[in-house]
Amino acid sequence: MRKSDKVIITCAITGSLHTPTMSPYLPITPQEIIDQSVEAAAAGAAILHLHARDPIDGRPSPDPDLFMQFLPQIKQRCDAVINITTGGAPGFSEDDRLAAPLRALPEMTSLNMGSMNFGVFGLADKYPEWKHPWEKPFLEASKRFAANHNFALIERIIRELGEGHGTKFEYECYDLSHLYNVAHFAERGLIKPPFLIQGIFGVLGGIGPDLENLTAMKQTADRLFGNDYYLSAFGIGRMQMRFLTLSAMLGGNVRVGLEDSLMIGRGQLAKSNAEQVAKIRTILTELGMEIATPDEARAMLALKGPDRVAF
Amino acid sequence: MRKSDKVIITCAITGSLHTPTMSPYLPITPQEIIDQSVEAAAAGAAILHLHARDPIDGRPSPDPDLFMQFLPQIKQRCDAVINITTGGAPGFSEDDRLAAPLRALPEMTSLNMGSMNFGVFGLADKYPEWKHPWEKPFLEASKRFAANHNFALIERIIRELGEGHGTKFEYECYDLSHLYNVAHFAERGLIKPPFLIQGIFGVLGGIGPDLENLTAMKQTADRLFGNDYYLSAFGIGRMQMRFLTLSAMLGGNVRVGLEDSLMIGRGQLAKSNAEQVAKIRTILTELGMEIATPDEARAMLALKGPDRVAF
Amino acid sequence: MRKSDKVIITCAITGSLHTPTMSPYLPITPQEIIDQSVEAAAAGAAILHLHARDPIDGRPSPDPDLFMQFLPQIKQRCDAVINITTGGAPGFSEDDRLAAPLRALPEMTSLNMGSMNFGVFGLADKYPEWKHPWEKPFLEASKRFAANHNFALIERIIRELGEGHGTKFEYECYDLSHLYNVAHFAERGLIKPPFLIQGIFGVLGGIGPDLENLTAMKQTADRLFGNDYYLSAFGIGRMQMRFLTLSAMLGGNVRVGLEDSLMIGRGQLAKSNAEQVAKIRTILTELGMEIATPDEARAMLALKGPDRVAF
Amino acid sequence: MRKSDKVIITCAITGSLHTPTMSPYLPITPQEIIDQSVEAAAAGAAILHLHARDPIDGRPSPDPDLFMQFLPQIKQRCDAVINITTGGAPGFSEDDRLAAPLRALPEMTSLNMGSMNFGVFGLADKYPEWKHPWEKPFLEASKRFAANHNFALIERIIRELGEGHGTKFEYECYDLSHLYNVAHFAERGLIKPPFLIQGIFGVLGGIGPDLENLTAMKQTADRLFGNDYYLSAFGIGRMQMRFLTLSAMLGGNVRVGLEDSLMIGRGQLAKSNAEQVAKIRTILTELGMEIATPDEARAMLALKGPDRVAF
Numbered sequence A, B, C, D: 001m002r003k004s005d006k007v008i009i010t011c012a013i014t015g016s017l018h019t020p021t022m023s024p025y026l027p028i029t030p031q032e033i034i035d036q037s038v039e040a041a042a043a044g045a046a047i048l049h050l051h052a053r054d055p056i057d058g059r060p061s062p063d064p065d066l067f068m069q070f071l072p073q074i075k076q077r078c079d080a081v082i083n084i085t086t087g088g089a090p091g092f093s094e095d096d097r098l099a100a101p102l103r104a105l106p107e108m109t110s111l112n113m114g115s116m117n118f119g120v121f122g123l124a125d126k127y128p129e130w131k132h133p134w135e136k137p138f139l140e141a142s143k144r145f146a147a148n149h150n151f152a153l154i155e156r157i158i159r160e161l162g163e164g165h166g167t168k169f170e171y172e173c174y175d176l177s178h179l180y181n182v183a184h185f186a187e188r189g190l191i192k193p194p195f196l197i198q199g200i201f202g203v204l205g206g207i208g209p210d211l212e213n214l215t216a217m218k219q220t221a222d223r224l225f226g227n228d229y230y231l232s233a234f235g236i237g238r239m240q241m242r243f244l245t246l247s248a249m250l251g252g253n254v255r256v257g258l259e260d261s262l263m264i265g266r267g268q269l270a271k272s273n274a275e276q277v278a279k280i281r282t283i284l285t286e287l288g289m290e291i292a293t294p295d296e297a298r299a300m301l302a303l304k305g306p307d308r309v310a311f
């Protein structure tokens, strides 16, 4: 692992997993996404990981026009690295998933490193009433759903965005197998270090929320990539902050944000993404660590720079 | 982990991954499957893990009639436990995958514990000529393919075969996440211990063929299941025998067979399934271990017995 | 591991490793030990781990009379559990090491679980001048020194203090072998659960200050003790707070104090033991954990109670 | 870890742990040591690890004259690398331990990497009668004994034998801490790679005989030494062959011999060292591995060669 002198905080602002019923603070409209992004950057996030949502009903949307309603404004108002999802949501075609990234050509995109079950159906029973009719069926559908990130799709994303436009990837790894998939593309010469390995713990269908698993992931990545990768990690839900803390203590980086957890403490909704950024920043500072600026993150990850994006 | 006093050898006779071009010893016809199964049982296999193939071109087949051409004969000629795949192959519908098991109602079936990429496309370039036209496209298709074992399908298999007919499962775990999926169904009370956890190492798309990963899998299963599971494991291809040996040395069980590797040594095709059974038996015996009989395996795994199957 | 609902903070007030030159805040006299102990308890320490020092030159001392100059006062002024070292220092005889504990018959004592090198000679070159002439030779002597905690001595401590007087132990484990030594005495029935396993990381001669080692220690203890132990841990020096944080995040407990580190941050001496207690309390509270009171610690560890000590 | 293309088998012929009562096959006299050494080399041992014993009563002896009664003859009759213990036995002074190595100046010596308890007292109750009166008290004494391998002694051995005479070391590591001790001397520049790390599992007082511990040792060594070390390992007693097998399967090397276990199977004494060498050779060959010759071992370990020893 390449040890981080300073910790890169990525903030995943809204995602496509949570639904409007779950928290009034989940940003939905372009304006909300802009405001929470800028605020998160001010609080210390060096990278903003972004999805779009339909401004009317909050449903995840692949529409590039929607993305273009917030990307330029965020860029104007802060210097954080912008990272656009390629993960999409159930029902998105492969072309859908690539549409916004190919329009915006950002410095980074996410890249899911393997197909998997992604079981959020447990949330479907937790809310007696829903703001929008799509929410409950959307969650229930995850029971029958295999999130499809096959090798051909991964290769296409690498070729079109990476080779084609100098975009670098947040390699989303939901289990140890996904590290081997990264290694597969590295061995074929299609991707170049340093790799930002984003370990994700606690999705039903992925590796579980036991901290030992982060150690196991680091040990596996050390074997596969030696000094050629940066570690980052997060836990879903209740274990969110513990995974962040351990990742940073191991010399890695962290990701927070309402995409990954809506809470700021037990039974307490986070009022904003920035609140989560501030919380992890407090913990890391108490532990004697420093936080990377966007430009420090760019240097570490060898990004192309904000002047080479299409927004 | 529940330590095995005696090691259960499962033999996976033909599978649906390898194709006829790859080895003349791969059993294809019902008679070949019968003969190799009986021979493997005689060599020490307590469990026979079975797929069917089209007798004309060797293509994986879900046809229950085909299964019924070999199941009764194997049962007559040996007392090994019969375990039928529910994993199928690309192109099989969910009903296809359940057809033969629901006809035969065997003591055991396999149960893939999560969706995943299953990348065998690398084999498509290794053979200059093919016996059958379906083979190369079949392998290449794995590049675009996510093997779909979603939660709803797993639950259906558990309910129809397990609850419905007392069938027990070989929980095929290609990564640590799959253990958490087993735990999910155990917590919901849908499955009962002891669980036979079958760790699979070295498929592209699954956890890789480093022996450390088997230790990590055992440590994770120990956390999740305590004393409620038996471990078994195998490596795909070149590392096959090493994973078997380690699993048994850790107090677990093993799976061999031409489904998992066509070789018996470097550059040397195995002439039969029995040859692989004999090899691992030699190694385990040298290491001071004993091999479980079919009835000892039945007792360990709490199987319903061969008198309660439908063939 | 038995998960702690609330985290027990042990504070090791002065120890026998650091010397007066290293920090003006290191408590030396009985009064200093009293004041810092009471303050640490007020800050959240449930257990106070105590050594004595010669009030004139700060040298570690086994003199029970010295201990009796601070134990009663600490007991009067706070309700923390009192834990007396049996570890001693180079030059102490076995009788020396047992003298104070056998006089005071405390609720707990430390118990070093194996002989080892204990290399603090590196500190001998870090200070150009020394307050007292004994300090530098004392540190240098650790190069030729094997800290002797042989099986017979451990058994004697267990029999005289444990069986004889109901004292419970803080099992100080400087490596995985020490866990097996605990298991040895448990198998012989000489000690009873729950065990408080105190993992110590970063002494030269013991297991090193990599966080992965704490995971390895937990995994080993889980194998050996199942649910029969509580984990606690600390790092020596710079990694102190990170080990505490990880231990608590894993469901374990923590030990702080000037015995283990003189610092509160990079290049910054801690002004008191209480300052370190407060710091870890802040971190754990941010992570959503609660701190155990002395009586909660007594209940968890099944201690005999402060009314059954001899001071 | 530096992967071994071929596996180096070290054979530890007699040691100083077992006593004559325990097996009639334990070599005692110079002639017995010669014969079993030569036979072990013929069976495949590339390195012979040697202690001397008093030819009258079998007691471990540091006498260089005794060593010189077998070293030249072994050298004449086989080309195996000769490795002399520096570990000694209870009662040996530091000068005793160095006497034979400094006389013989072998290509290799052992080097115990830390002080520890070494508890063989459990054997004292297993034999109703003893051949020699020294045996039982010798074993019982291990209860009060800390094997002393302090930093100053290790440094002396490194300087006198390593720097002084080009001897390379078998770094005997009984726990993870011992790896950190090796790293300490490597950081100070006193020793040079490649290091032969010999992991020892199952001595009471050292790390225990669970195979997971070998994985943990490899992971720790990988962190500390990267590609600068060769792994070797063995288990004491019943687990001997399993540790050898795992070490080799991980890409490491092995040590057998009557020093480490007197058995060849459950309840069955090994009739010679060669019998153990042959057994592990069979297992490794079945697993597809090749065995290193003495000259291949010399090349791997960068030894000075048999022409530069003093016998």
Ligand SMILES: [Zn+2]
Pocket: A012, A015, A016, A049, A051, A085, A087, A110, A259
């Ligand atoms: Zn996302």
Ligand SMILES: [Zn+2]
Pocket: B012, B015, B016, B049, B051, B085, B087, B110, B259
């Ligand atoms: Zn199968």
Ligand SMILES: [Zn+2]
Pocket: C012, C015, C016, C049, C051, C085, C087, C110, C259
């Ligand atoms: Zn202490």
Ligand SMILES: [Zn+2]
Pocket: D012, D015, D016, D049, D051, D085, D087, D110, D259
């Ligand atoms: Zn030896």
